[in-house]
Amino acid sequence: MRLLFMGFGVGVAVGAGGCYLYLSATKQPQAARVARGIAFDEEQHHALKFGAPETEIVRQYEGYIAAYDYRTRNPKWVLEHITRSSSSGDAKRDGTEFFPDPGVDPHFSAKLSDFRGSGYDRGHMAPAADHKSSQKAMNETFSLINISPQVGAGFNRDYWARFERYVKELTYAAADVYVITGPLWLPTQSQSQSQDEPHKGGSTGGKWTLVHDWIGKPPGLVAVPTHYYKVVVADPRGGGEPGNPAVAASSESESQLAKGAVAVGAFVMPNQPIDARNPLSAYVVPLEDLEQVAGTRFFPDLLEDPRRRAALDTAAAGWRQEGLMQLKPFERLSVKQALAALPAPTSGVTIETVDTKISNAAVQETVSAPATSSSSLLSSSRALPPPPPPPKTPPGTGVLHVCDVNACRMPRPDFYLPSGSSNNNNKPRQ
Template sequence: MSKFTFALVAGASAAVGAVATAAVFGSRRQQESNLPPAPTSAPPLPTRTSPQYPSPFPQDGPGHPSIPPVDPSGLFQYGFPGPISDLRTTPSLTSSFNRTTRNPNWSAEHITPLSLTISHGDRRHSVFTEDPSIPVKFRAKLADYFRSGYDRGHQVPAADAKWSQEAMDATFALSNMCPQVGEGFNRDYWAHFEDFVRRLTSFYPSVRVVTGPLYLPKRDPVDSKWKVTYEVIGHPPNIAVPTHFYKIIYAEDGKVGGNVSLGAFVLPNDRIPNDKPLQDFEVPVEALERASGLEFVGLLDERRRKKLCQEISCSVIVKQYAERQKTFQTPNQPPPVKGQVPATTLTQR
């Protein structure tokens, strides 16, 4: 296991989730009706020398009331504090939004050889939008990214949703974005990584992907303690800049109850040299779950699990960003061959 994996495990943090409960007041009132009636006049307050008055609550034993004297869940009459994860379901992605970081907890997608062959969507017709399904006070706003120094980084890539304009438009909501370093990452190595995922459809009939941000600790050089620190952007500052990003890949063999080849990767939100091997960023699924506070394979029988990078070569194909942009903007491209992924799907974002 690499040093990075050990750091990932040792510094695991960021538990995400929400617990919903219900307060039942009727039974509480019925219980309280059995209490002794209140005195008509208040007795004098006890002094240090006078005897203490007995508790009005029935006792099972000394200091143990059978009916709790308090009702903490009564708070719910004013509202449930949360946390609440906003679940978003669209034709091209399903995601969970974190109201604290203003980033998704995770974004899930599904790609197939057919979905990448169909090309009815054009990103030139899509625009970045705020997500109206998120309450205004919690949503990420377009102005928050303005002159922030970070790209609006798709978690589910637009190029994976070209099969319809509606599907592609859904990927441009800010609830599918995180602040990403541009040159050297979002426009380069991360884009090559997304190309790698699309190329998996040449070997597997069905590929599912979950992508999301991480906020991982690093050792403070001054006191040697592990600490989580990250930048915050926006007006006012409210969008967290992730320290890392993860992808977990489920490459399915297409059979009912068949094998699933798993690959989990964690990349720093920073410039990465294009010659860096992708497998350097591979981590155990369990380490990613521990770091993210999420569960990815709880229902997947271990007998069905295979290791992706033992079945295929986990490596990226490097292509310059400017050339990639030129590729998807070239008009009159030849029609794709049926059942074959066109070359442009490996380069578009």
């Protein structure tokens, strides 16, 4: 009898333990404040008696994870993992609708009405076209937690859309592509301050001023970013299918990818129309500088090694220089001004100073130049660039710059059109 009761007791204990583990594994996750990926216990500090202040929320969807900033009513960052299969499924954009995220307190959420009549597009951070593996995954990209106000013509519907396509095509060179996308608010620097009147930072340059639009109705206004960024990691170690002509790489970079080197690149673009002829490499930025202005550490598990960061910044300097040199002088000045808070990196290479003394004739050329349509850009575009140059990332660190893979060559402005078509009146968004 004793053995019987003992057996019964053990069975109850095992069953209760199993039930506890099952419930623990299936219950909905509780809200947590996270610092460098580690949630802290609110009972550990006496100051947390009534809870820690909430300034953002992190939400997880099928295709992406997003951190939402209560103050700006914008996503702070959106992290997605894309593959060839996830971006080439049968899901359709037709019939999908934008919706307020149910996990965001309505007091801090952007609203659909904020965008109506604002003059700005509802711009995806994680593009819908990256998540075609299921209709649910695509539909979820229309949550407002993934949306930020973007300039439409010339940016969201044009250059930024081509950039999204460029990132998507990296899945032909590497099995897995990880992307962090987000908004930025970068200041501009005035040049009126005299040398003997330094501002508080001790610099003799002009004052830094941040000016940007807001949309919606107070007090719940939505901040319009001045810039947007992407940090891209192309990881070939999952057995991708390299060799697609759209991402043709140099033999040296192909060799590094084949050996398991991970390609990384950081890019920042102003939230404004960008000339379709501008090379993508002109918008390459050093990772360290981007992290400082974004207030975010990107891919820390991959990029914690300072040697990797130094190697990537060296490559970024080379690619940025090459991109700037493909621009006309007044275009170089425009890009330099747009990214003034993110100066070109100088570690390991010498960056030629971009001449800011533009002649009156060059400025006049810019002012008097007529608006150029995408179709005319196609007919008058510059000659195709030469074969990809050798990689600019110093070897031996296990990483290379993403531009080393395909010289950061963007898709043509008409990439969205069927082969042989010339009608560009109805541009589908990514």
